[in-house]
Amino acid sequence: MPAEAKPVHNPIRIDPEVCVKCNLCDWICPGDLIYKEEDNRETLPVVEYPDECWYCGLCQSICPVDAITIIFPKQMIQCKTDVTTLLGKVVE
Amino acid sequence: MPPAPWKTIDTDVFVIGGGVAGCMAAIPALEAGLDVVVAEKGKVLDHCGSVGCGVDHYLTIMESGPEWDTPEFLLKHVPELTDGIVDMAVTSRVIHEMPRVLRKIESFGVNFKDPRYNDYYRLRSFGLPGTYHINFDGTDFKKHIGQRVRKLKGTVLTRTMAVQLLVEDNRVYGALAFNFRTGEWVVIRARAIVMAAGEVNRLSLNASGVAFDSWHTPYNTGDAQAMAYRAGALLANMEFVETTLTPKGFSAQGLNALVSEGAYFVNKSGERFMFKYDEKGENARRAVIADAVINEYLLGNGPVYADCRHLPPDVLDHMEATLQVDRYTMPAFYEQKHLDFKTEPVEVSISELSIRRSGVYFRGSGLAVDTDGQTSISGLFAAGDCATVSGGIAGASVLGHVAGEGVAAFLKDRSGALPEVDMEDANAIRERAMAHLETEREQTLSWKAFEDQTRRTVSDYVGVRRNDKGLRLALDTLRALAAREPELRADDLHGLMRVHESKSIRMNAELMAECSLTRTETRTRSSHRRLDYPDTKDPEWRRFVTVTRGDEGPRVGTVTCENALAAAFDRLNPGGVANAG
Numbered sequence: 001m002p003a004e005a006k007p008v009h010n011p012i013r014i015d016p017e018v019c020v021k022c023n024l025c026d027w028i029c030p031g032d033l034i035y036k037e038e039d040n041r042e043t044l045p046v047v048e049y050p051d052e053c054w055y056c057g058l059c060q061s062i063c064p065v066d067a068i069t070i071i072f073p074k075q076m077i078q079c080k081t082d083v084t085t086l087l088g089k090v091v092e
Numbered sequence: 093m094p095p096a097p098w099k100t101i102d103t104d105v106f107v108i109g110g111g112v113a114g115c116m117a118a119i120p121a122l123e124a125g126l127d128v129v130v131a132e133k134g135k136v137l138d139h140c141g142s143v144g145c146g147v148d149h150y151l152t153i154m155e156s157g158p159e160w161d162t163p164e165f166l167l168k169h170v171p172e173l174t175d176g177i178v179d180m181a182v183t184s185r186v187i188h189e190m191p192r193v194l195r196k197i198e199s200f201g202v203n204f205k206d207p208r209y210n211d212y213y214r215l216r217s218f219g220l221p222g223t224y225h226i227n228f229d230g231t232d233f234k235k236h237i238g239q240r241v242r243k244l245k246g247t248v249l250t251r252t253m254a255v256q257l258l259v260e261d262n263r264v265y266g267a268l269a270f271n272f273r274t275g276e277w278v279v280i281r282a283r284a285i286v287m288a289a290g291e292v293n294r295l296s297l298n299a300s301g302v303a304f305d306s307w308h309t310p311y312n313t314g315d316a317q318a319m320a321y322r323a324g325a326l327l328a329n330m331e332f333v334e335t336t337l338t339p340k341g342f343s344a345q346g347l348n349a350l351v352s353e354g355a356y357f358v359n360k361s362g363e364r365f366m367f368k369y370d371e372k373g374e375n376a377r378r379a380v381i382a383d384a385v386i387n388e389y390l391l392g393n394g395p396v397y398a399d400c401r402h403l404p405p406d407v408l409d410h411m412e413a414t415l416q417v418d419r420y421t422m423p424a425f426y427e428q429k430h431l432d433f434k435t436e437p438v439e440v441s442i443s444e445l446s447i448r449r450s451g452v453y454f455r456g457s458g459l460a461v462d463t464d465g466q467t468s469i470s471g472l473f474a475a476g477d478c479a480t481v482s483g484g485i486a487g488a489s490v491l492g493h494v495a496g497e498g499v500a501a502f503l504k505d506r507s508g509a510l511p512e513v514d515m516e517d518a519n520a521i522r523e524r525a526m527a528h529l530e531t532e533r534e535q536t537l538s539w540k541a542f543e544d545q546t547r548r549t550v551s552d553y554v555g556v557r558r559n560d561k562g563l564r565l566a567l568d569t570l571r572a573l574a575a576r577e578p579e580l581r582a583d584d585l586h587g588l589m590r591v592h593e594s595k596s597i598r599m600n601a602e603l604m605a606e607c608s609l610t611r612t613e614t615r616t617r618s619s620h621r622r623l624d625y626p627d628t629k630d631p632e633w634r635r636f637v638t639v640t641r642g643d644e645g646p647r648v649g650t651v652t653c654e655n656a657l658a659a660a661f662d663r664l665n666p667g668g669v670a671n672a673g
């Protein structure tokens with residue numbers, strides 16, 4: 001499925017040096033995006049479904065060691081969309 | 093192979109959605125000594141739902157002395173706030189209960205006071221006829237409510253999505269759900285059920301094109317409305333859409349803080365245009381502000397900006413300090429955009445659309461309820477953003493609490509065994525769901541592509557500019573999509589949740605298009621703008637548009653707003669006025 005194979009923006013960066021592998025981000029994410037092996041102090045959390053992020057920041061706010069940074073994608077930071085394209089088409 | 097075993101649960105009350113309304117409904121039911129089970133998509137009750145990260149305003153009557161702070165005064169203004177389309181009976185109950193529920197939430201440990209004054213800091217916004225909004229640091233609002241549920245020993249099924257109600261002879265007796273991490277399916281038998289799964293999002297396009305970038309939580313997808321509709325419940329106000337203003341590129345909260353603190357909206361010529369649209373200027377209702385901005389863009393006056401530069405430094409500092417309370421990531425957004433809202437105007441866009449309460453207080457879209465929060469299905473209650481009377485966290489708290497007390501009263505003199513669940517039916521429903529995980533099928537459709545088509549259709553033809561032709565075109569497309577639902581593909585259990593959400597979204601979009609077609613007038617500006625019927629028709633259209641499931645698709649009707657929506661409930665009026673006219 002080539003459409004889904006293209007690289008997806010990663011909404012959060014988890015600093016592997018800082019992360020204490022506590023699982024909190026996995027538990028808190030409202031979208032079920034972050035997966036961390038339970039009871040394994042060796043493995044890092046993984047963002048399994050990066051394109052389903054709400055950019056809510058709950059993971060960042062809960063992380064006890066500030067290992068998480070939110071990174072907005074270009075479409076959000078430099079949004080070029082013409083707002084009138086969101087306002088409907090009129091069929092005569 | 094024999095079908096996999098089910099986890100079975102028998103309980104008094106089953107609550108679908110552990111957000112604000114669900115928790116507030118669970119509390120009085122638990123206090124009444126009932127057994128309560130909550131199903132919630134999230135894992136941590138204290139943080140799940142729309143407000144897991146915090147809130148900053150709470151609409152309430154406090155009866156602090158002045159006339160405006162009484163239920164009677166606010167109620168008198170409700171018809172004008174809702175353009176006459178409102179269930180006054182339920183709204184009256186909600187408004188009267190506001191002071192009591194506020195005190196109760198305070199008793200859970202929520203501090204509504206502003207530490208700067210050690211008092212309530214109350215502001216006026218959104219056209220309300222008084223300073224009804226308490227501005228407060230609600231970072232822990234949900235935490236306190238969730239803790240209360242746990243303290244009272246409510247059972248929470250986390251990471252569990254409810255997908256189907258079990259109803260017999262218009263009486264609800266259970267539901268089916270599954271855990272999207274373990275794959276375990278649960279059959280719940282309950283003597284009453286509360287629907288509290290929130291509004292409908294992921295419904296239309298936004299400025300960024302990032303599908304889950306939405307003002308309200310993208311994980312609330314109208315599941316309660318879709319489930320209850322399929323089970324025969326009456327819905328109302330589904331034609332109305334809601335949108336807000338957001339910094340362009342990030343569909344986020346913040347409009348309330350902006351307007352209540354005194355920001356201006358200006359167009360590309362620097363003109364402060366809001367007074368052209370409403371004498372209250374930036375303090376107009378949300379629906380009016382959104383409509384004005386839509387109009388400015390259509391007139392070619394865009395971009396539109398939010399301008400705070402005239403505000404005194406202490407107000408700007410307060411705004412900056414509280415920027416993250418309503419949306420935690422807002423400071424990061426401005427920072428990564430290199431934009432300082434204190435010294436530069438912020439370009440704004442309208443957000444994507446949702447079906448919630450169309451930018452006005454007390455006129456919710458979704459499940460019609462009576463004054464106890466009970467829907468047209470016996471034993472099925474609803475509250476929060478999926479119900480026909482709502483208003484942010486306060487509306488969800490109060491109607492949630494009303495519904496919880498309603499459940500307790502409903503169950504008081506009812507005993508006896510619940511019907512047995514027909515496991516053959518349950519297995520068939522589960523099998524149909526699990527079929528989405530089959531990879532070896534001739535034709536499959538990704539839920540993302542399916543949703544994109546729904547969103548494109550809604551934006552183009554069911555959004556803020558509607559006409560007969562466009563709506564019919566949309567209905568054709570949405571029904572063609574429905575026919576393809578069996579093809580939907582889930583790559584894993586998480587995807588299976590998304591597939592169910594996509595179906596709910598499409599279902600709600602279809603109901604919205606149907607109901608919009610029926611209301612042949614314009615009401616509350618772009619909340620329901622019919623280009624082919626541009627006028628508001630009073631008194632002819634002082635009616636609710638209602639919808640139930642008919643034999644051949646949605647059955648639309650109307651009810652005069654002089655009545656409560658419950659007047660259309662068959663269980664209260666056998667053979668009565670439901671869908672008359």
Ligand SMILES: Cc1cc2nc3c(=O)[nH]c(=O)nc-3n(C[C@H](O)[C@H](O)[C@H](O)COP(=O)(O)OP(=O)(O)OC[C@H]3O[C@@H](n4cnc5c(N)ncnc54)[C@H](O)[C@@H]3O)c2cc1C
Pocket residue numbers: 108109110111112113114131132133134140141142143146147148149150151252253254255288289290291307308309311312313315316345418419475476477478483484485486488
């Ligand atoms: C970031 C943000 C800030 C806000 N700030 C304010 C504010 O300051 N003041 C204000 O008045 N309003 C605010 N609102 C609006 C307010 O949060 C909502 O109106 C309110 O939460 C509605 O309550 P609810 O219970 O209907 O929905 P929610 O609180 O969202 O709860 C719905 C719950 O149902 C669950 N759910 C959904 N589908 C299913 C399913 N199929 N099975 C199981 N569970 C399911 C969800 O996971 C969720 O937890 C804000 C909203 C957001 C998103």
Ligand code: SF4
Pocket residue numbers: 011012028029030031032033034052053054055056057058059060070
């Ligand atoms: S920002 Fe929110 S949605 Fe995105 S990964 Fe973090 S918790 Fe999940």
Ligand code: SF4
Pocket residue numbers: 014018019020021022023024025026036045062063064065066067068
């Ligand atoms: S919350 Fe922070 S420390 Fe804990 S697992 Fe996630 S990133 Fe690591």
